[in-house]
Amino acid sequence: MSVKLTILGSSGALPAYGRFPTSQYLNIQNRHMLIDSGEGVQMQLNRYQIPIHKIDHIFISHLHGDHYLGLMGLLFSMHLQRRTTDLHLYSQKGLDDIILLQLKYSKSILNFNIVYHAYDPTEKKLIHEDDVLTVHTIPLNHKLECAGFLFREKTKPRKINKEKLSNGMLLQHIALLKSGGDVYDENNNLLYRNSEYTLPPRTSFAYAFCSDTAWNEKMVDQIREVDLLYHEATFMEEEKDKAMETKHSTAAQAAAMAKQSGVGKLLIGHFSARYRDLEPMLQEAREVFSNTDLALEGTTFELNA
Amino acid sequence: MSVKLTILGSSGALPAYGRFPTSQYLNIQNRHMLIDSGEGVQMQLNRYQIPIHKIDHIFISHLHGDHYLGLMGLLFSMHLQRRTTDLHLYSQKGLDDIILLQLKYSKSILNFNIVYHAYDPTEKKLIHEDDVLTVHTIPLNHKLECAGFLFREKTKPRKINKEKLSNGMLLQHIALLKSGGDVYDENNNLLYRNSEYTLPPRTSFAYAFCSDTAWNEKMVDQIREVDLLYHEATFMEEEKDKAMETKHSTAAQAAAMAKQSGVGKLLIGHFSARYRDLEPMLQEAREVFSNTDLALEGTTFELNA
Numbered sequence: 191m192s193v194k195l196t197i198l199g200s201s202g203a204l205p206a207y208g209r210f211p212t213s214q215y216l217n218i219q220n221r222h223m224l225i226d227s228g229e230g231v232q233m234q235l236n237r238y239q240i241p242i243h244k245i246d247h248i249f250i251s252h253l254h255g256d257h258y259l260g261l262m263g264l265l266f267s268m269h270l271q272r273r274t275t276d277l278h279l280y281s282q283k284g285l286d287d288i289i290l291l292q293l294k295y296s297k298s299i300l301n302f303n304i305v306y307h308a309y310d311p312t313e314k315k316l317i318h319e320d321d322v323l324t325v326h327t328i329p330l331n332h333k334l335e336c337a338g339f340l341f342r343e344k345t346k347p348r349k350i351n352k353e354k355l356s357n358g359m360l361l362q363h364i365a366l367l368k369s370g371g372d373v374y375d376e377n378n379n380l381l382y383r384n385s386e387y388t389l390p391p392r393t394s395f396a397y398a399f400c401s402d403t404a405w406n407e408k409m410v411d412q413i414r415e416v417d418l419l420y421h422e423a424t425f426m427e428e429e430k431d432k433a434m435e436t437k438h439s440t441a442a443q444a445a446a447m448a449k450q451s452g453v454g455k456l457l458i459g460h461f462s463a464r465y466r467d468l469e470p471m472l473q474e475a476r477e478v479f480s481n482t483d484l485a486l487e488g489t490t491f492e493l494n495a
Numbered sequence: 496m497s498v499k500l501t502i503l504g505s506s507g508a509l510p511a512y513g514r515f516p517t518s519q520y521l522n523i524q525n526r527h528m529l530i531d532s533g534e535g536v537q538m539q540l541n542r543y544q545i546p547i548h549k550i551d552h553i554f555i556s557h558l559h560g561d562h563y564l565g566l567m568g569l570l571f572s573m574h575l576q577r578r579t580t581d582l583h584l585y586s587q588k589g590l591d592d593i594i595l596l597q598l599k600y601s602k603s604i605l606n607f608n609i610v611y612h613a614y615d616p617t618e619k620k621l622i623h624e625d626d627v628l629t630v631h632t633i634p635l636n637h638k639l640e641c642a643g644f645l646f647r648e649k650t651k652p653r654k655i656n657k658e659k660l661s662n663g664m665l666l667q668h669i670a671l672l673k674s675g676g677d678v679y680d681e682n683n684n685l686l687y688r689n690s691e692y693t694l695p696p697r698t699s700f701a702y703a704f705c706s707d708t709a710w711n712e713k714m715v716d717q718i719r720e721v722d723l724l725y726h727e728a729t730f731m732e733e734e735k736d737k738a739m740e741t742k743h744s745t746a747a748q749a750a751a752m753a754k755q756s757g758v759g760k761l762l763i764g765h766f767s768a769r770y771r772d773l774e775p776m777l778q779e780a781r782e783v784f785s786n787t788d789l790a791l792e793g794t795t796f797e798l799n800a
Contacts, residue, residue, distance in 0.1 A: 203571065203572075203575055204576070205537060205538055205541065205568075206541065208538075208541075208542070210538065211568075229534055229535060229537070229564075229565065229568040230534060232510060233510055233513075233534075236510065236513075237513070253600045255567055255568055255571045255601060256568070256571070259564070259567055259568050262564055263510075263516075263564045266560045266561070267510070270508055270509045271509070284600040285600075287596060288593075288597055288600065291592060291593055292560065292593055295558045295590075295593065296558050296559050296560060297638075334602055
């Protein structure tokens with residue numbers, strides 16, 4: 191599996207009808223990441239059989255409780271499961287103080303290091319990079335300073351065309367072909383022309399997670415044409431004034447953002463407790479942007495290639 | 496209903512198999528109380544249809560995360576539901592700092608006051624009293640300083656024998672009879688002899704909540720003959736050494752405490768994640784003290800009188 195996103199929580203600040211506050215699990219080429227960590231995130235990871243010890247990167251969008259209150263329990267559980275590898279935590283300043291104070295009062299010393307990456311939510315910044323992906327912050331427009339995250343796969347190596355593989359081909363020849371080069375022998379004679387032996391890679395995947403925000407035109411350029419956009423939709427259009435007042439979005443606004451940014455698919459979530467039935471909300475979004483789904487608990491998006 | 500206890504979480508520190516960390520809802524004559532507030536407590540209150548706005552008293556046994564990490568989410572939800580009445584919080588020193596720091600970073604000011612009652616967990620102390628009940632701390636024996644709580648109904652008024660009520664009886668006569676007095680007329684002639692017009696009240700109810708603790712002989716006198724004892728049972732007897740090392744109890748020890756204290760009924764909980772099937776644990780306890788049940792999520796104890 192190349193990419194898998196699992197929604198762990200779909201609720202706004204006040205959990206209702208069995209919905210949990212925001213958190214999502216994202217796996218890109220075996221990089222196991224968590225985005226936000228609302229209360230109950232460890233129970234939800236258990237429920238969807240995602241091993242918590244594999245998670246190495248946690249991205250927290252902002253310090254409203256419904257986006258981080260499950261983190262501390264998760265850290266304690268990682269400790270109890272005898273984790274020793276570093277955990278990378280990306281957050282605004284403040285969460286470090288909150289963690290340290292709670293460790294102090296429980297007289298706990300974790301078995302593992304938390305590598306704390308404090309970011310400025312007002313800037314578009316690269317906050318993580320490894321061999322296969324980059325993660326940038328997306329400045330949002332909320333009551334409390336808040337950032338979304340843009341996860342983008344790097345250009346993937348070309349794929350060897352297995353039908354063309356021959357027995358005499360050396361491993362270093364295959365590696366060179368994958369990286370895009372032609373292969374020459376010691377006398378500089380062409381052995382394998384790249385275009386004959388390889389196929390283009392799968393298009394690199396991009397996911398934009400846009401946590402709590404009011405309509406935010408500034409992010410259009412940054413999220414343009416991503417494969418998948420998660421955008422909050424706390425309210426329906428009939429509560430547009432309430433959305434504006436609380437700096438949240440309506441389902442129609444989330445869909446308009448998806449349309450304007452030309453994304454592939456939209457997931458909406460962070461639903462207000464006033465909506466038991468979410469079908470009207472989905473319909474409202476689909477009228478603007480048809481390829482929309484609800485980001486309900488257990489919803490997954492997978493890309494196998 | 497006079498007394499109702501609902502178990503909201505039965506898990507030890509590492510939640511597993513859908514079990515939640517410790518919290519319990521206790522209603523004594525419409526005093527709505529919460530005992531511990533493990534992660535997910537607000538979702539569990541929703542699940543069992545207990546209205547969170549009714550809860551006026553929260554007792555926290557100690558500052559290990561699995562006993563309080565759901566509190567902050569509950570406070571935010573009370574705020575979002577526009578609570579304005581005081582909330583009484585009983586805890587060791589420290590939880591106040593933890594709450595204030597999280598309010599600071601979320602730039603939140605709650606609509607209601609938290610009246611913080613800091614207690615010393617090493618002493619048997621009265622920490623709450625009203626017309627119908629008292630609450631005392633029970634010093635426990637755990638790695639982190641920890642207290643249980645003893646909830647005891649006050650002596651209840653005598654009940655009017657409805658078969659003896661006559662039309663001419665004045666409201667103040669009935670009140671006097673209920674309080675245990677005889678009723679005389681202005682010339683000091685006996686009108687109603689109490690023993691003829693009233694029945695004895697239901698026996699006052701007592702509940703001892705004994706959160707995380709190793710075997711703790713010191714509490715026997717304090718909890719003697721309570722109607723209901725909740726005692727943690729993190730391990731089975733085969734893990735007795737592990738229980739001792741981590742300052743927890745086995746099911747057999749919890750039952751021995753129930754037997755030695757002569758309680759009416761025992762509930763065991765705080766189960767380690769190593770036990771998926773809890774039936775052997777229940778059998779272990781019942782061999783020592785037969786009137787034992789598992790304190791599973793949704794388990795209720797009711798007294799209607």
